[in-house]
Amino acid sequence: MRILVTGATGFVGRYTVAAALARGHRVAAVLRPASSGRELGALLDHPGVEAVRVDLRSRAALVDALRGADSVIHLAAAKSGDFYTQFAGTVVATENLLWAMDEAGMGQLVAVSTFSVYDYKALPGGSLLTETTPIDADPVKRDEYARTKLLQEELYRSFGAGHRTVIVRPGLIYGRDELWHALLGAELGPRFLRVGAKAILPLLYVENCAEALVLAAEKLAEDPSPVDGETINLVDDDLPTQGRYVDLVSAVMEPPASVFVPWPVMRVAADALDRANGMLLGGRAKFPGIVVPEKLHGRFKPLRYTNAKARRLLGWAPRYTTEQAVGRAGGEADLLAQLAAPAGGLRTDG
Amino acid sequence: MVDHPLPTAPLTAAVIGTGGISQEHLSFLAGRTAFGSVTDRVRLAAVCDLSPAAARYAADTFGAPGCYTDVGRLLAEVQPDVVHVLTPPSSHVPIATQCLEAGAHVLCEKPVTACRPELEALLAVAHRSGRRLMESQNYRFNTAITTIGAAIEAGQLGRVREVEVRIALPVTDPGGRFGDPNLPSPIHAMPAGVIHDFTTHLTSLLLDLAPGVTWDRVAAAWSRHGDNELFRHDDLDALLVGAGPDGAVHARLRFDARTFPDVFTVIVRGSGGTAETDLFQPYLRIVRPRPGGSKLSPIVNHVVNGFGMARSGVRNLGQRLVQQGQYEGLHRMLDLAYTALVQGAELPVTEADMLAASGLVDQLLSREVAL
Numbered sequence: 001m002r003i004l005v006t007g008a009t010g011f012v013g014r015y016t017v018a019a020a021l022a023r024g025h026r027v028a029a030v031l032r033p034a035s036s037g038r039e040l041g042a043l044l045d046h047p048g049v050e051a052v053r054v055d056l057r058s059r060a061a062l063v064d065a066l067r068g069a070d071s072v073i074h075l076a077a078a079k080s081g082d083f084y085t086q087f088a089g090t091v092v093a094t095e096n097l098l099w100a101m102d103e104a105g106m107g108q109l110v111a112v113s114t115f116s117v118y119d120y121k122a123l124p125g126g127s128l129l130t131e132t133t134p135i136d137a138d139p140v141k142r143d144e145y146a147r148t149k150l151l152q153e154e155l156y157r158s159f160g161a162g163h164r165t166v167i168v169r170p171g172l173i174y175g176r177d178e179l180w181h182a183l184l185g186a187e188l189g190p191r192f193l194r195v196g197a198k199a200i201l202p203l204l205y206v207e208n209c210a211e212a213l214v215l216a217a218e219k220l221a222e223d224p225s226p227v228d229g230e231t232i233n234l235v236d237d238d239l240p241t242q243g244r245y246v247d248l249v250s251a252v253m254e255p256p257a258s259v260f261v262p263w264p265v266m267r268v269a270a271d272a273l274d275r276a277n278g279m280l281l282g283g284r285a286k287f288p289g290i291v292v293p294e295k296l297h298g299r300f301k302p303l304r305y306t307n308a309k310a311r312r313l314l315g316w317a318p319r320y321t322t323e324q325a326v327g328r329a330g331g332e333a334d335l336l337a338q339l340a341a342p343a344g345g346l347r348t349d350g
Numbered sequence: 351m352v353d354h355p356l357p358t359a360p361l362t363a364a365v366i367g368t369g370g371i372s373q374e375h376l377s378f379l380a381g382r383t384a385f386g387s388v389t390d391r392v393r394l395a396a397v398c399d400l401s402p403a404a405a406r407y408a409a410d411t412f413g414a415p416g417c418y419t420d421v422g423r424l425l426a427e428v429q430p431d432v433v434h435v436l437t438p439p440s441s442h443v444p445i446a447t448q449c450l451e452a453g454a455h456v457l458c459e460k461p462v463t464a465c466r467p468e469l470e471a472l473l474a475v476a477h478r479s480g481r482r483l484m485e486s487q488n489y490r491f492n493t494a495i496t497t498i499g500a501a502i503e504a505g506q507l508g509r510v511r512e513v514e515v516r517i518a519l520p521v522t523d524p525g526g527r528f529g530d531p532n533l534p535s536p537i538h539a540m541p542a543g544v545i546h547d548f549t550t551h552l553t554s555l556l557l558d559l560a561p562g563v564t565w566d567r568v569a570a571a572w573s574r575h576g577d578n579e580l581f582r583h584d585d586l587d588a589l590l591v592g593a594g595p596d597g598a599v600h601a602r603l604r605f606d607a608r609t610f611p612d613v614f615t616v617i618v619r620g621s622g623g624t625a626e627t628d629l630f631q632p633y634l635r636i637v638r639p640r641p642g643g644s645k646l647s648p649i650v651n652h653v654v655n656g657f658g659m660a661r662s663g664v665r666n667l668g669q670r671l672v673q674q675g676q677y678e679g680l681h682r683m684l685d686l687a688y689t690a691l692v693q694g695a696e697l698p699v700t701e702a703d704m705l706a707a708s709g710l711v712d713q714l715l716s717r718e719v720a721l
Contacts, residue, residue, distance in 0.1 A: 032532040091401075287671075
């Protein structure tokens, strides 16, 4: 199968390209026109990879770029910038891609969303987050990323009404160079404010994620009825608490100097600030996300997670445990490292 | 010319183009203004964008009943009294022409056209259609500028001798909307390239603060100092000398992309005093003769301006907290525009204002004045 991967130079994109090759597929890797593609390293020279240079924010040349592809894994999204920058990079880009797929007569989409779409503030602490958990219907206080990904999901669902589509919501994806993340806390000047230690992290190791995305594309092509139109959450099996995860990654990286604040303290402080904002400033003050309840709950509220649906529908099981994953992220054994090695062979360790 | 009766308030408005600046126009039309509701004068009827998702988002967020991706359909079905044209500058002429000929007044983002002859032609379309065309020269209506204008009018600065308008913004950053090489902004095709997006601000403020001056000696250095090859120019340094009713006036218009911090400073020096502000971090400093004579004036100026700076600091901090930008003048300008349209009075940005600002940009760009 020839799979078109958008966002191919991104963190998840690189591994998805590698995973698709490892499973015997050919890849059309979407790069921005001015991108050197150096993030893909040796993958760019792989005979199974063709670089496709388009900017999804424009419809120009998009239909031609899609020709010859059997399936699309759509990872491209804007993760920084103001709302309108992220709107263009995520929502308009997705709208253009879906339009071009329709024009090109393509109908197999692995639509990558995010755990950020859920309405965390409304969820009772400790509850099980599943695909049926309500998404945020009024995300005005959420960050630009959550707001634009919610709009992107609307587009996915609309497209899915007439095309084979599976929406995949990965948890927090981590891996090489991406071990210290936003679910642990936030930068506070020269130090790191760590929020909580006991909450279970909805983690997904990047190689596990990439394999699941390729499996989803295969399922859509080979046996679509169980997955077509479904929304699937992706998390690993052995999800650690924040504290356990910090212990694990500390073996392969130097954690930043941190100040620790327990989750209940942070939650009460954010609620108090929010009430004061409402009473004194009519809710108009915009504080950093770490003290905005809607954003804080999305990152640190203790919840439980499951990958049962992904296992059932995709036949997927995370290949690597968290301990193995952290070891691979800190070592030289992961898929990309193998490709960069002189032998250049692709294999997955079982 | 088509004769139209005075429209009945509230006017119906449509917005074409839902990019970043649209939220300022749409928040006004939705009545979210610092001075309260405007629904007695205007009602937001529809939005339009090439992207259906962008149009739908804007319509949902600001409560527009209509949502379009085609200008012709919008005009035919909604028949708006006023259209805000907020698309990239290169598309202004065809869209504004279509709106004017369909019988709508047009409020257009700057620059309306690439040059003065194009503006004259578009104004002729407006005249033939019996409709009005107004350019957004929003910074002229910011409080700091209207306060300086009032000080000049009251003679507090004496005769205006020098005006300096300076904008510093890192527009060449490859991660920004102007510097992104992946999808080059259409503004690069304008005669002054990206700086054309700012020239209306530079010239309209100069013309506003030094009215009646004929700028007959102009020298302009257009440069590219950075290494972003998308840019024809990333720097403008222009010196102007003009003849005004009160004698010669000097001016400097400056745009640069290499200095920190981002600023939009305006300085007016007169025979009797000096006023300055930064529209990005607003403050107002006026040095002028004060009660107490020449001995006490310096002290009074220090005290008054010191308190003023402290007040501005607190106010700017508050505005940063509520993420209020530098667009307060835009709402004021639109309020005046709608009041004028309802009353059939002169618009706050007149055709003469637009022609003069555009003509001065042409002058800065003409080969004869290049350094």
